[in-house]
Each structure stands twice: as structure tokens, then as C-alpha cells.
Amino acid sequence: MDTTAPPRVLVIGLDPYRVPGPWDPAPVAEAIKAGLAKFAEHGVGVETCLFGLDGSDDVDVVVGNALRARPWECVTVGGGLRAASSSR
Incomplete structure (x- = not known):
């Protein structure tokens, strides 16, 4: 029996x-x-940290809290944040 916890992303x-x-x-x-x-589907646990650009979130606090919430095997940054945009 495998008692290894699934990876958390x-x-x-x-x-x-x-x-x-x-x-x-x-x-x-x-x-x-x-x-x-x-x-x-692949047996990977996932949680989201989604924040708004409408001024309702302190992004540094929201993301920092999520990162410190537990040890993560992987952190993925969404394309809307990674992609270059002329509007930012």
C-alpha cells in the first residue's frame, strides 16, 4: 500500500x-x-491563489500567504501573469 501523499500544486x-x-x-x-x-485526473492535489486587478486585493499579501500555507511540490504561475502585455 502506497502511503505517499499526492503532490500538491x-x-x-x-x-x-x-x-x-x-x-x-x-x-x-x-x-x-x-x-x-x-x-x-492525474492524482495531483491542486489549490488556487487567484487575485483580482480591480484593487480589491493586496497581491503581495494574498500570494505570500498562499506560498507560506504549506510546502508545495510545484507552484505554477498563470499565463495572464507570465505573458507580456502592452496594457501593463
Whole structure:
């Protein structure tokens, strides 16, 4: 019997419902949901740290708390944060 705990992954990214602009956040939210389901399909535990760009979060505090919450085997930073954008 394998008693090894499954790896834990923290996904850091933007909450699509709290990114200002005239756009439909639903497709992005569905893509995030589908991506998280892939982790579960492979037996990997996953938690999210999603924050808004609407000024309602102290991003440093939110992300720092998530990173310190437990030891993570992997931390993934979402494409909305990694990708270069002329609007930032």
C-alpha cells in the first residue's frame, strides 16, 4: 500500500471575474476549471491563489500567504501573469 501523499500544486493567477475591462470572463473561468480538473485526473492535489486587478486585493499579501500555507511540490504561475502585455 502506497502511503505517499499526492503532490500538491499551487496555481497562482488572475481571477477572471475581477479583471477590469469590457470582456466576458466566463471562457477564461471555464478554461481554469478544465485545467484544474486535469490535475485531479492525474492524482495531483491542486489549490488556487487567484487575485483580482480591480484593487480589491493586496497581491503581495494574498500570494505570500498562499506560498507560506504549506510546502508545495510545484507552484505554477498563470499565463495572464507570465505573458507580456502592452496594457501593463
